[in-house]
Amino acid sequence: MVKKFSVERKMGMFCYILGVILKTA
Structure with a gap:
């Protein structure tokens, strides 16, 4: 769960x- 959240x-x-x-381009 933690890894998925990080990704x-x-x-x-x-x-x-x-x-x-x-946007700036």
């Missing part, structure tokens, strides 16, 4: 950063 959090942060980059 989901990493993916969420990745998607968030990607969205910010696309």
Whole structure:
């Protein structure tokens, strides 16, 4: 459970950063 949560959090942060980059681009 902890590992899955960690992976989901990493993916969420990745998607968030990607969205910010696309916004500023």
